[in-house]
Amino acid sequence: MADDDRSNVPETHRSVELDGVEALRLLGSVSLGRIVFTRHALPTVRPVNHVLVDGDIVIRTHGDAALTRYTHQTGGEGAVVAYEADDIDPDTHLGWSVVVTGYARLVTEPDELARYRALLRPWVSQRMDHAVRISPDLITGVRLTPHDPASSA
Numbered sequence: 001m002a003d004d005d006r007s008n009v010p011e012t013h014r015s016v017e018l019d020g021v022e023a024l025r026l027l028g029s030v031s032l033g034r035i036v037f038t039r040h041a042l043p044t045v046r047p048v049n050h051v052l053v054d055g056d057i058v059i060r061t062h063g064d065a066a067l068t069r070y071t072h073q074t075g076g077e078g079a080v081v082a083y084e085a086d087d088i089d090p091d092t093h094l095g096w097s098v099v100v101t102g103y104a105r106l107v108t109e110p111d112e113l114a115r116y117r118a119l120l121r122p123w124v125s126q127r128m129d130h131a132v133r134i135s136p137d138l139i140t141g142v143r144l145t146p147h148d149p150a151s152s153a
Contacts, residue, residue: 061130
């Protein structure tokens with residue numbers, strides 16, 4: 001292969017599984033992620049900002065949002081959701097990705113809601129009077145690192 005063609009060949013990377021503690025630590029280091037929930041029996045994905053509170057993910061939402069209606073309909077048991085956040089360099093393709101699966105519940109207690117309003121400022125210019133708290137049941141994550149041929153020899 002000519003040297004000119006090597007720029008089109010991707011570098012090899014290695015995917016390293018993260019433990020739950022490290023995955024949550026990384027998730028807490030960023031403020032933007034994607035919530036996945038069911039709407040009309042199909043998966044729906046929305047970008048949202050979040051804060052990590054006592055191991056749970058908290059997002060704010062508005063009363064007419066599909067997620068607010070979805071979590072309200074499920075009552076006390078909560079709605080099954082997935083939450084994904086990552087930090088992957090677009091040039092090197094190195095970084096990490098974390099996915100949390102768990103139950104989302106609408107926050108109804110006024111003091112708790114006030115606490116989340118103080119901790120998390122929405123990034124859209126819309127009134128966000130509600131909060132959803134996601135309790136992780138399954139936490140998975142990977143770190144994408146450069147492949148070290150010496151370590152596999």
